[in-house]
Amino acid sequence: MKQFDYVRPATVAEAVAAAAQPGAVYLAAGTNLLDLMKGGVSRPDRLVDVTHLEGLDQIEHLADGSLRIGALVSNADLAHDAKFAKSYPAVAEALLSGASAQLRNAATVGGNLLQRTRCAYFYDTASSCNKREAGSGCDARDGENRTHAVLGWSESCIATNPSDFCVPLVALDAIVEIEGRNGRREIALDALHRLPGDTPERDSALEPGDLIVAVRLPAAARGFAAHARYLKVRERTSYAFAVVSAAAALQIENGKITEARLALGGVAAKPWRARAAEDVLKGVAPTADAFQEAAWRALSDAKPSGDNAFKIELARRIVVRALTLAAAGTPVRLPALPASPFASISGAIHV
Amino acid sequence: MSELNLTSAPAHLRHGSSIGQPLTRRDGVLKVKGQATYAADNHPPGMLFAVMAVSSIARGRVTSLDVAAAKRHPGVVDVMTSSHKPPLAIDPEIKTNPFVFRMEVLQSDEVRYANQPIAVVIAETLEAATEGAVLLAPRYETLPPLVGLDAGKSFVPPVVGVGNPTENHRGDVEAGLASAEKQIDAVYETPPQYHNAMEPHAIVASWDGDNLSVDMPTQGLMLSLGRIAELFGIAPDKIHIRSPFLGGGFGSKGLMSGPPTLGIMAAKLVGRPVKLVLRREQMYGPVGHRAPTRQRLRIGADGEGRLTALDHHARTVSSTFDDFYEPAADASHTLYAAPAIRTSHDAVRVNTGTPLFMRAPGEATGSIALESAIDEMAWACGIDPLAFRLKNYAEVEPITGKPFSSKALRACYEQGAARFGWAKRPLQPRQMRDDAGLLVGWGMGTATFPALMFQAAARAVIRRDGSGAMEIGAHDMGQGAWTALAQIAADGLGLDIDRVAFKAGTSDLPDAGIAGGSAHTATAGAAIHSAGAAVIAKLADLATTDERSPLFGAGNAGVIARDGKLFRRDDESRGESYSEILARAGVAEVEARGTGAPNPAAMEEYAMHAHGAVFAEVKVDPDLGQIRVTRMVGAFAAGRIVNPHLVKSQLFGGMIWGISFALHEEAITDRRSGRIMNANLGEYHIPVNADVPPLDVITVEEHDPHVNALGIKGVGEIGITGSAGAVANAVWHATGVRMRRFPIRIEELLTQL
Numbered sequence A: 001m002k003q004f005d006y007v008r009p010a011t012v013a014e015a016v017a018a019a020a021q022p023g024a025v026y027l028a029a030g031t032n033l034l035d036l037m038k039g040g041v042s043r044p045d046r047l048v049d050v051t052h053l054e055g056l057d058q059i060e061h062l063a064d065g066s067l068r069i070g071a072l073v074s075n076a077d078l079a080h081d082a083k084f085a086k087s088y089p090a091v092a093e094a095l096l097s098g099a100s101a102q103l104r105n106a107a108t109v110g111g112n113l114l115q116r117t118r119c120a121y122f123y124d125t126a127s128s129c130n131k132r133e134a135g136s137g138c139d140a141r142d143g144e145n146r147t148h149a150v151l152g153w154s155e156s157c158i159a160t161n162p163s164d165f166c167v168p169l170v171a172l173d174a175i176v177e178i179e180g181r182n183g184r185r186e187i188a189l190d191a192l193h194r195l196p197g198d199t200p201e202r203d204s205a206l207e208p209g210d211l212i213v214a215v216r217l218p219a220a221a222r223g224f225a226a227h228a229r230y231l232k233v234r235e236r237t238s239y240a241f242a243v244v245s246a247a248a249a250l251q252i253e254n255g256k257i258t259e260a261r262l263a264l265g266g267v268a269a270k271p272w273r274a275r276a277a278e279d280v281l282k283g284v285a286p287t288a289d290a291f292q293e294a295a296w297r298a299l300s301d302a303k304p305s306g307d308n309a310f311k312i313e314l315a316r317r318i319v320v321r322a323l324t325l326a327a328a329g330t331p332v333r334l335p336a337l338p339a340s341p342f343a344s345i346s347g348a349i350h351v
Numbered sequence B: 001m002s003e004l005n006l007t008s009a010p011a012h013l014r015h016g017s018s019i020g021q022p023l024t025r026r027d028g029v030l031k032v033k034g035q036a037t038y039a040a041d042n043h044p045p046g047m048l049f050a051v052m053a054v055s056s057i058a059r060g061r062v063t064s065l066d067v068a069a070a071k072r073h074p075g076v077v078d079v080m081t082s083s084h085k086p087p088l089a090i091d092p093e094i095k096t097n098p099f100v101f102r103m104e105v106l107q108s109d110e111v112r113y114a115n116q117p118i119a120v121v122i123a124e125t126l127e128a129a130t131e132g133a134v135l136l137a138p139r140y141e142t143l144p145p146l147v148g149l150d151a152g153k154s155f156v157p158p159v160v161g162v163g164n165p166t167e168n169h170r171g172d173v174e175a176g177l178a179s180a181e182k183q184i185d186a187v188y189e190t191p192p193q194y195h196n197a198m199e200p201h202a203i204v205a206s207w208d209g210d211n212l213s214v215d216m217p218t219q220g221l222m223l224s225l226g227r228i229a230e231l232f233g234i235a236p237d238k239i240h241i242r243s244p245f246l247g248g249g250f251g252s253k254g255l256m257s258g259p260p261t262l263g264i265m266a267a268k269l270v271g272r273p274v275k276l277v278l279r280r281e282q283m284y285g286p287v288g289h290r291a292p293t294r295q296r297l298r299i300g301a302d303g304e305g306r307l308t309a310l311d312h313h314a315r316t317v318s319s320t321f322d323d324f325y326e327p328a329a330d331a332s333h334t335l336y337a338a339p340a341i342r343t344s345h346d347a348v349r350v351n352t353g354t355p356l357f358m359r360a361p362g363e364a365t366g367s368i369a370l371e372s373a374i375d376e377m378a379w380a381c382g383i384d385p386l387a388f389r390l391k392n393y394a395e396v397e398p399i400t401g402k403p404f405s406s407k408a409l410r411a412c413y414e415q416g417a418a419r420f421g422w423a424k425r426p427l428q429p430r431q432m433r434d435d436a437g438l439l440v441g442w443g444m445g446t447a448t449f450p451a452l453m454f455q456a457a458a459r460a461v462i463r464r465d466g467s468g469a470m471e472i473g474a475h476d477m478g479q480g481a482w483t484a485l486a487q488i489a490a491d492g493l494g495l496d497i498d499r500v501a502f503k504a505g506t507s508d509l510p511d512a513g514i515a516g517g518s519a520h521t522a523t524a525g526a527a528i529h530s531a532g533a534a535v536i537a538k539l540a541d542l543a544t545t546d547e548r549s550p551l552f553g554a555g556n557a558g559v560i561a562r563d564g565k566l567f568r569r570d571d572e573s574r575g576e577s578y579s580e581i582l583a584r585a586g587v588a589e590v591e592a593r594g595t596g597a598p599n600p601a602a603m604e605e606y607a608m609h610a611h612g613a614v615f616a617e618v619k620v621d622p623d624l625g626q627i628r629v630t631r632m633v634g635a636f637a638a639g640r641i642v643n644p645h646l647v648k649s650q651l652f653g654g655m656i657w658g659i660s661f662a663l664h665e666e667a668i669t670d671r672r673s674g675r676i677m678n679a680n681l682g683e684y685h686i687p688v689n690a691d692v693p694p695l696d697v698i699t700v701e702e703h704d705p706h707v708n709a710l711g712i713k714g715v716g717e718i719g720i721t722g723s724a725g726a727v728a729n730a731v732w733h734a735t736g737v738r739m740r741r742f743p744i745r746i747e748e749l750l751t752q753l
């Protein structure tokens, strides 16, 4: 393998200083980064291992009703935290629909947010890829692209963001806390991932050295606990990335939707918040017609980037189903097959 | 290997015979504890690590490699290239026998497929060798690759599979179709698939002068030995191969391929032991795969639902430089009693590694198309698919007219259908829903696989302490040879299994043939059985000719061996233990050899096949198109069942491959570059636990006096056949939409739901 330095900073400040150097990257659980390094896709000179930093592995319920999740909390610990799962069921469901139990035990919150696209051409160093190597071209554009983006893509990149976790998070207005060279700042999760435009080599709004220290869910996010679902269609029942997914969260009073949140996964370079669809739903009864209308709105700007027109229709149907499930109410127990269309099959074995 | 600490589960009691007992695998404890030594676990002193650099183009020429940069990297010892390598004794392009495939061992700069080895970096550490391979930064002269089933002009290959005729016919197919009341004309496609054994191909090779020691997983010790001997120009007895365990092979470890040969060459080049292990993505090229097919089925049936004609044509691909043709259409030879049958193949050449046998080669690809088409025809005739199959039940093998050596398929249909509850199936599709509104469908398929035999030899010993030994160079790929063959050995020697030292898995033992074609238990078992009989005969000679033995004079009446004793056949109160016989004779042990081989006379007279019936239930989301198998029953008749426990595991495995075939598995090839874009187990989907329902396997009683002395047919491959079609047919029954391209993709279903 390529030789690289490995540093294990003791404090966040040290970490930021170490990672601000050219060629340095943060290492969390490494479930994505190490794969990329083994494939020669990522060839860092220095790994800054953040897994030993103190205080980043807490789930804190703050006085103002918001929730603060440390960047090093594992995907599994977060999903299985009973209080968390009760308050933010769609987030727990999304987490448990991702990867495998082994990966979820290792993977961190920060790493999940910043995992790279699964575009096969990005992973294949023999292919041209603007994201991997700026200006080299995009072999996916005319290639095997049935799972690529249908929203927000550009001629220079049609990749999708693969995270399940981010989809309900963006629906619930999550905020990302960042420690950088100029101190701490926070941005909306919606602003963390970038659409490709002419610069697909930049995945996110982060600057060199920026460390995600926590993700916050505002107090209002808890108001959806009774009607929140995540639904993920994939090519096998478990252990596969989404073809398309959706997070739907509703507040329903007296037979009317008072607040609606909707986001799509697997359709764009970022978790896709469908605000226009939310607007359609506000103040109306939770009916099939309303959900159809919302689905059309959510996908009104969609266009195929290759052999993937079906994803637009699939996304519409997923939106309708996710909203229908959310309106029916969050199940008392998380389904044994989280986020699966087969979640309702009784006797299923937990995955 | 006597150093293996095999255990048998004492929970299982033996009642006179080991064969038929459901022993748990005797190497299980070793495996669970991580003590089973696989090839790559070996680290002889001074060993170096070799890493292959592979081509990123599918066709062209390597124009430069930065060998200097790789050599400068700390730890790199040498770089083997087409211009710097030890000589071979023969040209690897020469096919010395039909079981020799051309391999890429740096014989030229030409690139014939993506992932072809183009250099080998040898270093003190795996990390250094890996980085050295990257630093080679190859440059190429690229030609447009040939990709896909329409890559070029098609041709009719001389043979398909292993020496099967390309075309077969019986009766007048066109007339049969013309007279038919119902006709089906449908095209099915199956994708390229890769074996993807859990254990990657690996070798640890050490030279000591002219002697070569090799640790390498192989399904064919003697074939590998022979190939290594001819490639390196050394006598076979100078080579020692150890292959006690394989982490799966599925056909890809049957014949010597390029990568392990490169490992041996690398060890020769540097004069030190070398280990070479393939990375997962490197397994998508030089070690074989299942070729894609496009199959057209034309079927006719009369007004009663009886077949009038069956025409099965398969298009497949081979590499640009060698020949292996997936014999998909041959699946139509044995199952359905059409008076007129024609099967034919053609092919195009593409820039891939040469396709190879992969678990049920021909039968798997052919079966999903045939079973789908039969299902389509049953529907066209308005007949239940099981009733339709029974109407067209073949009492003799349709393509040859030969009687079957045994065929309990009717019982498979009956028992499988009863267990599944098939009688309640509505004839019309899209009739069933579950509580949650998911579409439910039931489908079935017939399973079939030939009962093959190869050639094998075994050596049996009975020792003065009353114990026995059985030696045979057999292969355990995970299927359980260490257990099942030891059971046959125990019975052959008339001993308890724990009194038998069973040795297998090395090349210094008698040739057990290849572990392939679902023939290993039958072939090796026959050799063991005959070696056991031969050594008992010798022991009996000692006793029956010795006046002091209670068995004296029993020669004509004969003796029976049981529990370490010989008894007079006509008077079981007269007997004597093996120890007593040998002690009195003053010999330490008696030894004998036995062989197993196909019986040409029986093969001439009978068609020999295992059969089965598979029933599947699927659920399909009516809006989203996602599919899941929720229930599966398979009933199989495969002659004598040596170990029901292991046999079930094999059949489970096959049925899971069937699910995979219908719903998941596909190598995605970039149509422009010929590169495989999902060459990893994250994206090359196979079923995970959540995709596999509780499986129900019934082994149907079948006595076959003709296949071999023990009446054993194989079970390794048959499980896939029938299963893939059953799942596909269940999808149709759930949705009313007929999917003819496999694996079934969400988008194709979605638009028609």
Ligand SMILES: Cc1cc2nc3c(=O)[nH]c(=O)nc-3n(C[C@H](O)[C@H](O)[C@H](O)COP(=O)(O)OP(=O)(O)OC[C@H]3O[C@@H](n4cnc5c(N)ncnc54)[C@H](O)[C@@H]3O)c2cc1C
Pocket (backbone or CB within 6 Å): A025, A026, A027, A028, A029, A030, A031, A032, A033, A034, A035, A050, A071, A097, A098, A099, A100, A103, A106, A107, A108, A109, A110, A111, A112, A113, A114, A115, A116, A162, A163, A164, A165, A210, A211, A212, A213, A239, A240, A241, A242, B682
């Ligand atoms: C086979 C497989 C299947 C998978 N399936 C799914 C799936 O279905 N759904 C899904 O959502 N995910 C899936 N994943 C992805 C998985 O969720 C991610 O690999 C994981 O979340 C990454 O977390 P990590 O801690 O290992 O991150 P790392 O691999 O350590 O890091 C990932 C990236 O984030 C950066 N990083 C990490 N932490 C921080 C931080 N605190 N601040 C700034 N930068 C940081 C790293 O520099 C790196 O670039 C799958 C992964 C695999 C290997």
Ligand code: SF4
Pocket (backbone or CB within 6 Å): A117, A119, A120, A121, A122, A128, A129, A130, A131, A132, A137, A138, A139, A140, A141, A156, A157, A158, A159, A200
């Ligand atoms: S879609 Fe984006 S990530 Fe994929 S090859 Fe094109 S530029 Fe690279």
